[in-house]
Amino acid sequence: xRYIYSFIVFISWQILKLVALVNPKISQFVSGRKEVFDVLxxxxxxxxxxxxxxxxxxxEYEQGLPILxxxxxxxxxxxxxxxxxxxSGYEVKKDSSPADITTYLPIDTPKKAAMFLDTVKxxxxxxxxxxxxxxxxxxxxxxxxxxxxISARFKPDKIFFKSYGGFMRSxxxxxxxxxxxxxxSYMLLKNIGIEKVSVAGDxxxxxxxxxxxxxxxxxxxxxxxxxKNCLVxxxxxxxxxxxxxxxINNTKxxxxxxxxxxxxxxxxxxxxxKSISKKTLLYTDLPKQISADIxxxxxxxxxxxxxxxxxxxxxxxxxxxxxxxxxTLEPAVFGIPVIIGPNYKGFLEVEDLVQLGGILxxxxxxxxxxVINQLFNNAKESSSIGAINSQYILNNKGxxxxxxxxIRTLL
Numbered sequence: 001x002r003y004i005y006s007f008i009v010f011i012s013w014q015i016l017k018l019v020a021l022v023n024p025k026i027s028q029f030v031s032g033r034k035e036v037f038d039v040l041x042x043x044x045x046x047x048x049x050x051x052x053x054x055x056x057x058x059x060e061y062e063q064g065l066p067i068l069x070x071x072x073x074x075x076x077x078x079x080x081x082x083x084x085x086x087x088s089g090y091e092v093k094k095d096s097s098p099a100d101i102t103t104y105l106p107i108d109t110p111k112k113a114a115m116f117l118d119t120v121k122x123x124x125x126x127x128x129x130x131x132x133x134x135x136x137x138x139x140x141x142x143x144x145x146x147x148x149x150i151s152a153r154f155k156p157d158k159i160f161f162k163s164y165g166g167f168m169r170s171x172x173x174x175x176x177x178x179x180x181x182x183x184x185s186y187m188l189l190k191n192i193g194i195e196k197v198s199v200a201g202d203x204x205x206x207x208x209x210x211x212x213x214x215x216x217x218x219x220x221x222x223x224x225x226x227x228k229n230c231l232v233x234x235x236x237x238x239x240x241x242x243x244x245x246x247x248i249n250n251t252k253x254x255x256x257x258x259x260x261x262x263x264x265x266x267x268x269x270x271x272x273x274k275s276i277s278k279k280t281l282l283y284t285d286l287p288k289q290i291s292a293d294i295x296x297x298x299x300x301x302x303x304x305x306x307x308x309x310x311x312x313x314x315x316x317x318x319x320x321x322x323x324x325x326x327x328t329l330e331p332a333v334f335g336i337p338v339i340i341g342p343n344y345k346g347f348l349e350v351e352d353l354v355q356l357g358g359i360l361x362x363x364x365x366x367x368x369x370x371v372i373n374q375l376f377n378n379a380k381e382s383s384s385i386g387a388i389n390s391q392y393i394l395n396n397k398g399x400x401x402x403x404x405x406x407i408r409t410l411l
Contacts (some may be wrong), residue, residue, distance in 0.1 A: 006108075037112070037119060047245070048078075049078045052081045054083045058092055060130075064151075066203045068098060069098060102243055113136045124410055151179065177185050178402050182348055206397055218308065225311050228254055228255060230257070230312050232257075234309065241261065241275075244316070248278055257273070258312075277296040278294070282298050314376070317331065317339070334390070341361065362408075
């Protein structure tokens, strides 16, 4: 079966190379892998001790970051190699990750996997969440290099638990240990004979707690907020922005609003600004002194959202009406209510917090307006809801500690 899988991967790679000629995103995916082995040969030597961490994209990177940072502290003589599967992770973090080397992961064929491991010779491999590559795992096992899967979560409908999923089940069995997020995942793995598994939780909770320890002050937000009610909407899509604009344009109060769109393309940002009738500024156009009558700031850059959330009374997290919900933990850690769209299934922490009442899903404009007005007008209720979120994160922290204990037994 592994030969059939490898053949399919090889053919898929040839097709992607053709698609890359007309698709810019696929072009990045393909061209970015051309220099991987040159980079690795230039940045590693025979004497290096390498710890390898692999993430699919940016979300998985954030989950693995607490482990990456702890490895840097505990194993300063090792080199940390970070690989990405997708351009959306690699392009953002290629120059800003704390890893010593950041590259794409070569495709999962026997030849590429063997070349990669022969070049890097890692002492340990760590895969994050859903990254299960059969040829890499086979080669790691063959070389007796320990491999961990961390922050994993499984559902019964996945191939591992189907009658025809034997090949993928055998790949799971090649991990030295699997750290899962929840009890359901633990039981699913146990039921298919995977014994080396522990419930550790989600490392993202440890990651967001670190946010509280950093300096989150922003001069422009100090000027802008002025102790008024402030709604911060992060990672918004057009479907989210339609709700926000309708509410903002019809509000009678002096509340403040910050919108940080997912798409910061110039045309999109300008159209969004034009649709808002209140006095609005773009972040890149902010003067040294922000006048009190400015009610809306649109963030047309990246890297500020986490700190901006610290100024919010309410957060709205985008994606729940569109392609997929964005990170709700970043605002939740500040102890504020979080509002989302209706599509949130599959996100464990969101499902938990919706049930507990800290995250509030809405389905339409009417519900959006009612929830925002209720929270703006009832500070006590807002504070009580927000406390549910911060307490949940505190109650479920510690995944990184347990995973690091497992790593120490392997190194």
